[in-house]
Amino acid sequence: MARKNAWLDLAIPVLAIVFALLISVALIAIIGKDPATALSALWKASFGSRRNIGQLLMQSTPLILTGLSVAVAFRCGLFNIGGEGQIMMAQLVAAVVGYSLNLPGFLHLPLAIVAGILAGGVWGAIPGFLKARLGVHEVINTIMLNWIAFRFTYWIVNAHLRIETLPRTPEVLETARLSPILPPSQLTTGLFLALLAAAIIYVFLWRTRMGYELRAVGHNPFAAEYGGINVARQTVLAMTIAGGLAGLAGVIQTLGVQRSFFAPSVMPGYGFTGIAVALLGRNHPVGVVLAALLFGFLEQGAPAMQVSAGVPKAVIFIVQALVIFLVAADGIIRSVLSGRKRKEVTTP
Amino acid sequence: MIPQWELTTANLLAATLRYTTPLILGALAGLFSERSGIINIAIEGIMLIGAFFAVVGTFFATEAGLGALAPWVGLLTAIVAGIAVALIHGAVSIRYKANQVVSGVAINTLATGLTAFLLAAIFGKPGQSPEVMPIPQVDLTATVPFKYLFFWLDYIPVLRVSLGGPLTPFIYIALALVAICWWVLFRTPTGLRIRSVGEHPKAADTVGVKVASTRYLGVALSGALGGIAGASLSIGLLSGFSENMTSGRGFIALAAMIFGKWNPVGALLASLLFGLSEAGGGLAQALGLGGVIPTEFILMAPYVLTMLALAGFVGRATPPSALGVPYEKGQR
Numbered sequence: 001m002a003r004k005n006a007w008l009d010l011a012i013p014v015l016a017i018v019f020a021l022l023i024s025v026a027l028i029a030i031i032g033k034d035p036a037t038a039l040s041a042l043w044k045a046s047f048g049s050r051r052n053i054g055q056l057l058m059q060s061t062p063l064i065l066t067g068l069s070v071a072v073a074f075r076c077g078l079f080n081i082g083g084e085g086q087i088m089m090a091q092l093v094a095a096v097v098g099y100s101l102n103l104p105g106f107l108h109l110p111l112a113i114v115a116g117i118l119a120g121g122v123w124g125a126i127p128g129f130l131k132a133r134l135g136v137h138e139v140i141n142t143i144m145l146n147w148i149a150f151r152f153t154y155w156i157v158n159a160h161l162r163i164e165t166l167p168r169t170p171e172v173l174e175t176a177r178l179s180p181i182l183p184p185s186q187l188t189t190g191l192f193l194a195l196l197a198a199a200i201i202y203v204f205l206w207r208t209r210m211g212y213e214l215r216a217v218g219h220n221p222f223a224a225e226y227g228g229i230n231v232a233r234q235t236v237l238a239m240t241i242a243g244g245l246a247g248l249a250g251v252i253q254t255l256g257v258q259r260s261f262f263a264p265s266v267m268p269g270y271g272f273t274g275i276a277v278a279l280l281g282r283n284h285p286v287g288v289v290l291a292a293l294l295f296g297f298l299e300q301g302a303p304a305m306q307v308s309a310g311v312p313k314a315v316i317f318i319v320q321a322l323v324i325f326l327v328a329a330d331g332i333i334r335s336v337l338s339g340r341k342r343k344e345v346t347t348p
Numbered sequence: 349m350i351p352q353w354e355l356t357t358a359n360l361l362a363a364t365l366r367y368t369t370p371l372i373l374g375a376l377a378g379l380f381s382e383r384s385g386i387i388n389i390a391i392e393g394i395m396l397i398g399a400f401f402a403v404v405g406t407f408f409a410t411e412a413g414l415g416a417l418a419p420w421v422g423l424l425t426a427i428v429a430g431i432a433v434a435l436i437h438g439a440v441s442i443r444y445k446a447n448q449v450v451s452g453v454a455i456n457t458l459a460t461g462l463t464a465f466l467l468a469a470i471f472g473k474p475g476q477s478p479e480v481m482p483i484p485q486v487d488l489t490a491t492v493p494f495k496y497l498f499f500w501l502d503y504i505p506v507l508r509v510s511l512g513g514p515l516t517p518f519i520y521i522a523l524a525l526v527a528i529c530w531w532v533l534f535r536t537p538t539g540l541r542i543r544s545v546g547e548h549p550k551a552a553d554t555v556g557v558k559v560a561s562t563r564y565l566g567v568a569l570s571g572a573l574g575g576i577a578g579a580s581l582s583i584g585l586l587s588g589f590s591e592n593m594t595s596g597r598g599f600i601a602l603a604a605m606i607f608g609k610w611n612p613v614g615a616l617l618a619s620l621l622f623g624l625s626e627a628g629g630g631l632a633q634a635l636g637l638g639g640v641i642p643t644e645f646i647l648m649a650p651y652v653l654t655m656l657a658l659a660g661f662v663g664r665a666t667p668p669s670a671l672g673v674p675y676e677k678g679q680r
Contacts, residue, residue, distance in 0.1 A: 031466075032469075079449055079450075081453065130658075130659055137658075139449060140389075140602060140603055141655055141658065144599065144652070144655045145651075146596075147595075147648070148651050151645070151647050152648065155643075159642060279450065312469060312474075313464075314460070314465040315465055317464070318458060318461040318465060321458030322458075325436075325440060325451070325454045328446040328447055328454065329451070
């Protein structure tokens with residue numbers, strides 16, 4: 001095997017983001033805006049003050065989780081594009097538990113969190129089950145469920161759950177809120193939950209038997225089945241875990257930042273960003289955390305770039321897409337680096 | 349006079365045809381790519397790009413004083429843009445042998461970002477483009493020579509009302525393309541080559557079919573059709589571009605392709621079914637069900653139906669055998 005190219009494997013995500021940013025800077029220049037202003041605004045938005053750093057971490061927290069969600073599914077050979085729907089369903093359930101029960105804090109908060117995770121897990125289990133039992137490709141199903149969740153949560157908040165004229169659930173009670181940790185930013189203890197989840201996923205995937213089986217299915221489902229692993233069960237398990245992780249991302253936003261669930265007029269968005277995060281992080285918890293910080297940095301900075309340099313916020317989608325391309329087709333980076341000598345992927 | 353229920357049915361039929369049009373075009377797009385062996389979940393993104401560039405093309409053609417020709421320029425722009433984007437997917441999948449689903453997701457993300465980015469950069473107004481001239485509606489059944497073909501419509505009032513009024517030409521383009529695509533795929537040597545590299549590229553290679561170029565062709569055709577699908581939305585059914593206007597239709601089109609067993613005629617029937625579910629909203633209103641079934645559930649119907657269709661049908665749907673497997677020359 002090409003061991004000497006191991007450094008390249010680690011360098012590819014870094015190079016991917018560098019190239020993606022370079023191309024985006026070029027795009028900014030092409031539409032007539034000043035890249036220098038844009039980049040300086042981008043930097044200041046995350047590092048310009050203590051509050052900004054807190055906001056950066058607040059933005060990155062859900063991305064850690066949605067990145068983990070996509071990564072765990074990828075490790076089983078599955079594509080979880082349903083993060084958006086899993087987030088919305090989890091937020092709905094967490095908010096309802098958060099405002100409708102009267103329990104002491106040490107019970108209420110964990111209950112709301114667990115309820116949200118379970119809701120996300122169920123929303124992920126549905127396509128997992130359909131794939132395991134009926135072989136339906138999870139890509140279309142997860143996307144359909146995104147739209148179904150979007151419409152459903154919108155309806156249920158507007159038609160049944162709101163009590164004022166605003167289209168949102170009643171406020172989550174004090175006993176079910178996540179505490180802020182870096183005022184005046186919106187960062188909460190949710191950050192620790194996310195990091196804990198990353199650690200748990202690492203242990204699960206590489207130090208437990210079930211995690212091993214999950215990864216085996218991802219490498220080669222036929223060999224795994226031959227070796228006695230229940231592929232169908234691992235499929236459902238992987239999608240359920242993925243759904244739960246994405247759900248937790250939503251739960252943290254609802255119980256920590258927004259304190260209420262708003263009937264969605266647009267999809268959350270960080271479910272999709274999780275895909276780029278997972279790919280950039282090479283589907284490994286450590287990589288995912290780092291990639292989440294990077295994308296949090298971009299998300300935090302995009303509105304600032306728009307305000308101060310007139311760069312449309314949508315540029316971060318372009319960066320995401322470029323990163324996905326460059327990582328997935330790593331041959332592109334390799335051939336650029338070695339002067340187009342290596343073109344084909346060689347298989348042993 | 350025409351009884352109320354007939355009028356309602358006629359409107360439902362017309363609405364169904366309108367909603368089906370982007371779906372059938374999207375399904376045909378997916379078909380060519382997948383028949384050649386390249387998974388293409390980027391139809392949604394290609395449609396969005398097509399919709400956007402159709403408006404861009406029409407807008408600048410109008411500014412340049414081309415008048416009635418403008419929307420056709422827009423259509424051409426959409427086709428070119430669709431091909432360009434599809435070729436990115438093709439290059440990443442064929443030359444760099446990346447995971448085709450991932451590449452598709454990337455294209456969809458790129459499309460969302462690029463269209464919003466350029467929308468703001470070119471037109472200034474966020475979220476919505478200025479109104480442009482759509483492709484003018486025609487009443488094909490009243491014009492020669494089709495007038496004589498459709499004489500029997502007069503005997504069926506329901507169809508006369510629904511098909512006999514001005515309709516967007518994209519409906520006819522879509523129906524014609526179904527026939528053309530079927531013929532190309534199953535009755536021409538090119539179609540045979542496309543199908544062969546999708547089923548057994550190694551065998552095709554040994555008899556001299558260039559696998560890579562044929563797959564690029566399949567993907568390019570996919571892009572062209574996807575571009576037309578997008579144009580049918582922005583300069584056919586509507587007259588402008590709004591952010592994310594495709595709303596998941598590209599994925600429903602893919603489901604129609606699967607449901608239709610990767611066959612143009614099957615895809616047409618499946619698309620009609622999905623189009624009907626979208627049009628059902630209008631029917632529910634007409635029947636006064638607006639209060640009983642909430643709007644959101646009606647809006648949900650196409651997505652639920654897609655899931656049910658795929659779940660119920662998948663066992664009997666076999667994709668092209670080499671779908672999604674990058675071709676390596678010389679490998680056993």
